[in-house]
Amino acid sequence: MRSLFFSFFIPALFVWLWSTGFIGAKYGLPYAEPFTLLLIRMLLTLGLLIALAGVLKTRWPGWRGAGHLAVTGLLVHGCYLGGVYYAITEGMASGVVSLIVGLQPLVTAGAAVLFLNESVTRRQWLGLVLGLLGVALVLAEKFGGAGVGLSAWSLLWALLALAGISIGTVYQKRHGTGADLVAGTVIQYGAAALLFAAGALLFETRQVEWSLQLQLSMAWLVLGVSIGAILLLMWLIRQGAASQVASLFYLVPPVTALEAFLLFDERLGGLAMAGGLVAITGVALSVTQRAKNG
Structure with missing residues (x-):
């Protein structure tokens, strides 16, 4: 039962939570x-996490670990x-952004082979390719290749997200798995907040309409x-393994x-539903390989 919980429930919960980020962004x-x-999102999150770190008496990493x-x-x-x-703001359809970012498992798997010396089996590669095909089928039906809103700037933003x-x-x-989860997340969000603050100061008006929806x-x-x-x-x-975790993003x-x-x-038609099944099959091929090897 414990193995079932960690092998299936936790990944499924992550996929659901991650997918709602696109819905929340659309509303906000x-x-x-x-x-x-x-x-604003980072600052609110940091406040909660720092309070949690105090309650848990979190162990903070040294300067080297914090840098990583x-x-x-x-x-x-x-x-x-x-x-x-910003890809969405610059006019790219959200489905096209999802498709580009959906290439992440393939990019991660290649990077893991090059930099982490991870071995990716033929079955896992087949799973990754099937996952990409499934995502493409879902988006092909929904957007039909028309009015996708591609522009040079939007494409650059989407590729930045993928990278x-x-x-x-x-x-x-490679560098961050030994840190306390709460402490590590606080440091990561702090760095991201500094980046967003610089971007907001340099490129935006910083005006906010505090509607109930927001x-x-x-x-x-x-x-x-x-x-x-x-x-x-x-x-x-x-x-x-990094490549196996990345395969979960195909379900998003x-x-x-x-x-x-x-x-x-x-509405979802037959092609989109078939694409979803193909994506799930691809993820299953990649993830179950870990269970057999582990």
Whole structure:
């Protein structure tokens, strides 16, 4: 039972929490600019985590360890979130952003082979490719290749997000797995907050419309995503190979599509549902390989 809980329930919970980040962003972005919105989110999250660290009497890393964690924060939170939010703001459809960022497992697997000397089996590579195919099928039906809103700037932001989450996952696996989860997350968010503050000061008006919708979306982004999902992600990276953890991100677009259907009545056709099944099959091939080897 314990093995079942850690092998399936925890990854499933992470996928669900992570997917709601796109929903929360959709609710919040009309009322604040991207860096400004992200800065507020980081500051609120830091306040809660620092209080939690005090209660738990968290053990803080040394300067060297803190430096590695700051780099991870700039990559996993700063580049990824900033890139995704600004790609959407610059006119790229959210589905296209998801597709580009959905390449992350393949990029992470390649980086893990190059920098961590991880072995990726043929079965895992097949799983990764099937996952990408499944994501492409879901998005192909929903967006149909028309009006995708591609521009040079939006594409650069999306590629920045892809590079940040991919390289950051590998960097965290190599340099950050020994740190306390709460302390490590505080340092990562602190580094990201500095990046967002600089971006908001240099490029944005920093005006915020504090509507009820923004307040509710911010509450969920802080509690459900920035604290819940990220702590689970750091724990999963610590427990498993970077390429296998990355394969979970293939499940995010189908789950997000289901949430969009329930919340916004966005219909899914046969092609999208088939794509979801293909993506789940790909993830299963990659993740179950770990269980057999472990």
